[in-house]
Amino acid sequence: MPSIARKHAAAFQHDRTTGNDTWLTPKSLIDAFDMPHLADVDPCSPRTRPWPTAKRHITKTQDGLAHAWDPRDFYFTNPPYGAECAKWLVRAADHGNGLALVFARTDTQMFHASVWRHPNATALLFFEGRLRFARLDGTEVGSAGAPSVMVAYGAKARHALMRVARSGLVRGHLLLLEAEGARVYRSRRNSAKPVREVYGPRRRPIHHEHVPRQHGKPSALS
Template sequence: MSAAQSRVTGMGGHHSARAQKDEWLTPPEITQALGPFDLDPCSPINRPWATAQRHLTIEDDGLASQWLPWEFVWCNPPYGRETWKWLAKLADHPAGGIALIFARTETSGFCAEVWDKADAIFFFDQRLFFHHVDGTRASANCGAPSCLVAYGAEAVRRLSRYERAGSLVTRWRRAAA
């Protein structure tokens, strides 16, 4: 897999050294429960199910592409340093949206793009099982805690009605350094 192809992943190479790949899909029950979504700017080229009405793939360069101002976004960005660029764009997007990322709460990116900008965060009680690009569920969990990050009132509303084991955080104040 080329570096360009691995960029489209929703799940980074941290998943497992044994996995031998970087491309992983969001469990479909998540987007089904939180949708519908107008745009998925991080969609794989070949997908077994739709996550939004409009999909941008690596061929479209979803990060550089225009997101229409009215599109409510689902974003499972490539994991790693580039994650924060996607969240910065989502945080500035007028219609808002929801992102699925690792709950790396101590990182500078999480502080800048989540703690400082998000309207709500849903922390899953258990680690997720992502899916292979053919749609089959991975045999092992992702190996790290995940969270959903809400930007905008509609995103907060959707997370507040989400019926999955976890904790929804809607108010916080980050202490000054």
């Protein structure tokens, strides 16, 4: 008989929900991003939740995909991780103003279409290690069955990823997407100075620097 941890891990491999269980964004991430103040809308929220994830919540029964998304509103999307995930990521990408938390399946058609090739994608934060999601009562479940990434769409979301990377509250790698190439930074827990690891464009020699503060709207992907 598989252990509880293995059973929970398997649940993450295909979908955010299994049976009547709903897996919620880890509280540590909600706090790191200060999501209740950053995000205007969470379009796929459970009816009851242990903590707020935005100023306004749209539940599954209200169908966030059926709503009009105001371009002025900043959306935080943690979609179902099954077949519907692609629809949510397309919607978040086309909206172009928000963050999306998804599995880092970078080889899939969904990821290529809605992240790598999408002009609204401005940055990615790849988390080190597997996230531990939460139940509706706030207790943690086992580690996710795949690595996770926070995708930024638009300038505000890019700045949010940079702020969190500088804060040292998470560990991972921050990838800034720009017209002339990409830059990668390592974010270390309890370190307020993430270091640059990969150069961009490739012609430049590798060197280290702090994550720069951005001024104005970043260039879109070509």
